[in-house]
Amino acid sequence: MLQIPLWKRVLIWGVCALAILIALPNAFYGRVESHNDAKAEIADAGGNSTPEQEAALALWPNWLPSGLMSLGLDLRGGAHLLAEVHVSDVYADRIDNMWPEVRDALRGARDQVGSVRRVTSEPGVLKVQISNPEGIARAVELVRALAQPVTSVTGMGQSDIDVRAEGDTISVQLTEAERAATDTRTMLQSLEIIRRRVDEVGTREPTIQRQGDDRILIQVPGIGSAAELKSLIGTTAQLTFNSVVNVTQDANAQPGPRQAVLPSLNEQGIYYIVETTPVVTGEQLVDAQPAFDQNNRPAVNFRFNASGGRSFGDYTANNIGRPFAIVLDDEVISAPTIQSHISGGSGIITGNFTVEESTELAVLLRAGALPAGMSFLEERTIGPELGADSIAAGQMASIVAMLAIAVFMIACYGWFGFLATVALGINIIMLLAILTLLGATLTLPGIAGIALTMGMAVDANVLIFERIREELREGKSPVRAMDIGFEKALSAITDSNVTGLVTAVIMFVIGSGAVRGFAVTMGIGIITSLFTAVYMTRTLIATWYAWRRPKKIVV
Known part of the structure; x- marks a missing residue:
């Protein structure tokens, strides 16, 4: 059985060569990363390039693979946030926006229900009082007619609103x-929306995933600080265009029904009393770009969709000479006076912006409004220096582990131990190649998983070599001893690797964060270890034996 068919040898060596080729760019991480960035920038520019981009592009040959492993936050530095989404806020907004529909439906049957007015209620509940109590059944019927079916599998066949008298x-x-x-x-x-906002600023390999029922984990390598990340995604960016009722300097002014007192973002001490029901909302916004106004001051151009454009045009046509408020997250960023009918659904937001502020505002509006507010339960910033230290420490730990294993294997098993060490090196290269192909993120716990993989890989070789020793002591020939050693040790190796793989899968499914990073490298390492310990080591030994033809072997 030591005779390995030619096709199988070619396949094994081909897999090893392919793994080395795929993993190679990671040995030149900085150069390949600059090459990839320049390539992407040139493609975005339609093929036009600058001398700096051409220089970066020349750092790595185009004919070689250029895929890289993603480095986690603990290796690259960046910002980490754990946000809680206030999903209950959406209920109140949804019900609040139903008031115009309910009002119009009941006013159409005024002869039966009488006059209609909204009364104060807790958030998430709309209460409407009618002047003719005898028409309450008809009123309930009209409001229930506004119900829509629930758009989910679990809620199929149910309506979205509960109406009671x-x-x-x-x-x-x-x-x-x-x-x-x-x-x-x-x-x-x-x-x-968070993913779109983060992608807008060109960050690399962000991790954005749901945790639990109402939490989101956000990790962005390479960003300056958690505060910078919060400023980008922490605002709901709720843009509305509201009618202005009055302007005051009294922060405690009492607004009328369905009105609110909002501060001016750019005018200290100025407050606007506005209608809370907006004319147009940011949900109808289709584009926003940084620009400059007629006085060459930073501003933001915006454009609505068809329905928003009609509403905006009708409002401006009927309110010439009156101010209207552009409200972002309960602050009036601008309150221009309508000079003429604005058709086409486009306009400009002006204010005392800097160029950076107008650009950030355009990003927030273009990426869309978050449907609910968020509070940040956890935030931390990892500097690039700490990430570099983590990489250096991980590299040192891996090198020390590799050297220690090599010394142990060579001391115990001589030439066979050296061949096992060569197979171990190929094992690590294959692991890195698979991580690169999968686009998996390498973290500091992942490096620990690689170190553990080294020990597990040589453990299989130890089982094989000890079995070969036993067969040699019983007087078997070298070829027969090696055949039996690989054959009989295979079941024990398979059992130990399968149990380890099951453990890795459980850690990946149940765990999160660092635990999952460890589980990924450990699971992939187990698979590559099985290949290299059984097939790669066997091929190396068979090739050596066919070349040297020793009369006896020492294991």
């Missing part, structure tokens, strides 16, 4: 099925 008052709130569906939509939308 309480004397002369109708109470409207979301059903439990709709709340569950809303929670899912809110989290998915928040994840997507």
